[in-house]
Amino acid sequence: MDRNEVLQKIRAFTLKELLKNLDYPLKDDEPLFSSGLIDSFAMAQVGVFIETEFDLYIPDPELTVENMDTVALIADKVLAGLAER
Amino acid sequence: MTILSAKFLVFVLVALAIYYILPRRLQNLFLLIASYYYYSTWLRWYPLLLLAQTAIVFGLGHWLYRSVKSKRVILWLGILFNVGILLWFLVGGTYLKGVLEINASNARTILPLLVLPVGASYYALNGISYLIDINLKLSKPTSNFVDFALYLAWFPKLISGPLERARKFLPQLAEKRTVDDEALASNLTLILVGLFRASLLGGLLTLFLPAIPLQDPASHGALVLLWALVTYMFYLYNQFAGYTDIARGVSGLFGIQLSRNFNAPFFSKDVSDFWTRWHISLSQWLRDYIYMPVSRAFLRKNPSRANIPNLIVPPLVTMLISGLWHGADWNHLVWGALMGLLIMFENIRMLSRPAQAEASIPLWRRILSRSWLILLMAASTVPFVLDLKQTYVFFARIVKGWDGVMFDLRPAAAVILSLLVDWFQQRGKDELVFRKWPFWAQAILLALIPLAVIVITKLQSAPPVFVYP
Numbered sequence: 001m002d003r004n005e006v007l008q009k010i011r012a013f014t015l016k017e018l019l020k021n022l023d024y025p026l027k028d029d030e031p032l033f034s035s036g037l038i039d040s041f042a043m044a045q046v047g048v049f050i051e052t053e054f055d056l057y058i059p060d061p062e063l064t065v066e067n068m069d070t071v072a073l074i075a076d077k078v079l080a081g082l083a084e085r
Numbered sequence: 086m087t088i089l090s091a092k093f094l095v096f097v098l099v100a101l102a103i104y105y106i107l108p109r110r111l112q113n114l115f116l117l118i119a120s121y122y123y124y125s126t127w128l129r130w131y132p133l134l135l136l137a138q139t140a141i142v143f144g145l146g147h148w149l150y151r152s153v154k155s156k157r158v159i160l161w162l163g164i165l166f167n168v169g170i171l172l173w174f175l176v177g178g179t180y181l182k183g184v185l186e187i188n189a190s191n192a193r194t195i196l197p198l199l200v201l202p203v204g205a206s207y208y209a210l211n212g213i214s215y216l217i218d219i220n221l222k223l224s225k226p227t228s229n230f231v232d233f234a235l236y237l238a239w240f241p242k243l244i245s246g247p248l249e250r251a252r253k254f255l256p257q258l259a260e261k262r263t264v265d266d267e268a269l270a271s272n273l274t275l276i277l278v279g280l281f282r283a284s285l286l287g288g289l290l291t292l293f294l295p296a297i298p299l300q301d302p303a304s305h306g307a308l309v310l311l312w313a314l315v316t317y318m319f320y321l322y323n324q325f326a327g328y329t330d331i332a333r334g335v336s337g338l339f340g341i342q343l344s345r346n347f348n349a350p351f352f353s354k355d356v357s358d359f360w361t362r363w364h365i366s367l368s369q370w371l372r373d374y375i376y377m378p379v380s381r382a383f384l385r386k387n388p389s390r391a392n393i394p395n396l397i398v399p400p401l402v403t404m405l406i407s408g409l410w411h412g413a414d415w416n417h418l419v420w421g422a423l424m425g426l427l428i429m430f431e432n433i434r435m436l437s438r439p440a441q442a443e444a445s446i447p448l449w450r451r452i453l454s455r456s457w458l459i460l461l462m463a464a465s466t467v468p469f470v471l472d473l474k475q476t477y478v479f480f481a482r483i484v485k486g487w488d489g490v491m492f493d494l495r496p497a498a499a500v501i502l503s504l505l506v507d508w509f510q511q512r513g514k515d516e517l518v519f520r521k522w523p524f525w526a527q528a529i530l531l532a533l534i535p536l537a538v539i540v541i542t543k544l545q546s547a548p549p550v551f552v553y554p
Contacts, residue, residue: 017390035444039357041432044380044395048388051381059221060377061250 001082006054006075013049014071018042028072033065040065046074056081086126088244088331089283096123097335104339113231113258116339120240124204127244131202134170139234141166142212146226146233149219156220163216167209174201175413204244206410208237210370215251217374224252232258241336245328247346247366254341262340272337274517275330281506281534283327288541289499290320299470302479307486310479314463316496317470319503322350325364345516349507351459354451356427359462367407376403396432401425411469416476420468427465 007028015022018038032038047063050056056078068074086092100119107115121132145163152159215236218224227233236254264272298305298313305313326347333343346365353359360368376399383395401422408421468476510516519530 017388036354039431039435040361041357041435042390044377044384044399045388045390047377047381048384051385052388059223060381061218061221061223061373063377 001054003075003079006078007071009053010071010074010078013053014038017045017049026071028075029070031069032071034069043068050074050078050081054078054082056085086123088241088328088335092126097338101338109261112262113235116240117231117235117238120235120238120243123240124238124243127203131204134202134205135208135238136234138167138170138208138212139237140230142215142237143226143230143233146216146219149216150226160216160220164213167212171201171206171209171410172413174205175409207243207246207248210248210367210410211237211251214248214370214374218250218252224255227251227255229259239336239341241332242343245325245332246364247329247333247344248370249344249366253344257341264338264340268337268340270520271517272334274520275334275337277334277531277534278506278516278519279327279330279332279334280538281327282323282330282503284538285534285541286323286499286503287320287327288538288544290316290323290496292541292544293493293496293499299479302471302475302482305482305486306488307483310482310486311460311463312493312496314466314470315459316500318459318463318466319496319500321466322347322363323499323503348516349511351504352455352507352511353458354454355431355458356424356461357431359458360424360428367410371403371407375406376400379403391436396436397429400428400432404428414472416468416471416473419473419476420465423465423468427461 011026011028014032015024015026018032019026030037033040033043043063043065046068047058047060050058058077058081062077067077086096096119100116103119104112104115121135124131124135142163145159145166149156149159149163215224219226227236232255233251235258236249236251239249239254242249293316298309299317302310329346333345336343344366348362348365350359350363353362379402380395380399383392383398386392387395402425404423404425405418405421407424408417408419411417411420467479471479509518512518513521515521519527522530
């Protein structure tokens with residue numbers, strides 16, 4: 001799976017499930033949690049989405065705002081996890 | 086030996102002098118001995134309990150790492166061992182104290198076995214996270230017993246945190262530590278900010294005794310009680326945040342970095358946000374090892390945001406455990422339930438409200454929501470501070486006691502100063518923002534803060550007591 005494909009899936013999930021706004025002009029490097037755009041309550045959803053979509057378990061202590069604040073950071077984490085398998 | 090004492094200052098200075106004379110290979114061993122000595126000044130037998138707990142968790146860590154088939158059993162053994170010790174002191178000890186006949190002659194023998202040792206609730210959580218992280222393959226067990234023992238016993242964080250993760254702390258022990266001029270200035274600034282909060286602001290608030298109405302809510306009006314509550318919350322905050330800053334600064338002088346534990350909590354946008362800024366290391370621990378696993382378990386069955394059990398159970402379970410950790414009594418459980426309910430309501434409210442970036446919210450709405458949050462958090466603090474009977478009396482007076490009694494406004498100076506420090510740190514996005522001020526302003530602060538601390542300490546009838554668990 002290449003980076004663009006991963007980015008596209010994460011972007012689509014963020015717009016549909018987290019922001020509930022498909023028209024939002026979301027940038028890949030736009031802070032999601034630290035800006036208050038999405039509350040940290042949604043982090044568990046991101047973890048479960050990655051599990052189901054990429055068959056990849058990211059441990060809870062790794063699901064931090066620091067690691068997952070943007071679409072690009074989430075994609076990097078997913079790609080790093082997939083590469084380790 | 087409390088952190089705000091002359092004895093502690095002498096202890097740190099002597100420890101620093103010896104530490105920097107010693108060769109690198111002996112430094113960790115020396116810091117371990119110093120930490121155990123420090124712990125023994127609280128009660129002589131405390132280091133024995135810590136040493137036993139350290140040896141068992143160290144052994145379990147290696148067993149867990151090597152095991153192939155019994156990982157889950159070993160992990161739960163380790164968790165139950167650490168939780169068991171806490172429960173023995175928190176619940177069993179409290180119960181036995183009621184059952185056993187304790188008199189002056191046997192009190193010295195019996196009581197130490199029944200009262201939770203200071204710091205035990207912190208190193209138990211450190212032990213649990215160490216084992217879980219090994220199980221999650223986030224870290225490997227260290228083969229160096231001295232380093233591991235120092236991770237649990239490191240004196241600046243031993244009594245009241247911050248809670249550190251082994252995977253962040255242990256690598257610092259393995260490498261050569263240097264404290265350059267920049268690090269020295271930063272750590273001394275942290276200590277100064279800590280002194281400002283704990284001794285000066287905490288001292289000012291003690292001096293005006295704003296908490297006295299809380300000891301007898303039936304005799305005071307609603308306004309007096311609300312004001313006492315708000316000021317008491319600021320007292321708790323400045324004392325605890327100041328204590329942590331001093332601990333972090335002292336640790337930094339030995340080249341060991343500790344995590345930030347407070348980040349302008351009264352500038353939070355809601356209760357959930359508050360808990361990412363207050364006692365951050367504990368909140369993150371609860372989030373990583375309780376909230377998230379519980380929430381993910383519910384979301385795996387139904388990943389929808391409107392998953393009702395996921396909206397209710399994780400915040401309630403997490404905050405109830407937080408309440409129990411703070412004190413095994415009904416009032417702390419009620420406090421935990423109250424916090425859980427507030428977060429639950431926020432989660433439900435989020436379902437119908439589109440997310441909005443903080444910067445796009447008008448200033449007046451931000452000020453209003455923060456003022457409301459301070460009141461809400463103050464009201465929720467009542468069962469944290471008072472027993473359930475007094476909590477009831479407190480709220481009864483809030484409902485019926487609007488008799489217009491004047492209250493003491495002097496503590497407002499400390500409250501405003503506290504908010505001002507937070508505001509500078511928040512605006513500068515740097516807790517050491519004061520180091521960027523002009524030289525003359527820094528010089529004035531450097532001269533005035535110790536002077537003010539000395540004056541306020543002299544004015545106090547008793548030395549400050551650290552009240553946070």
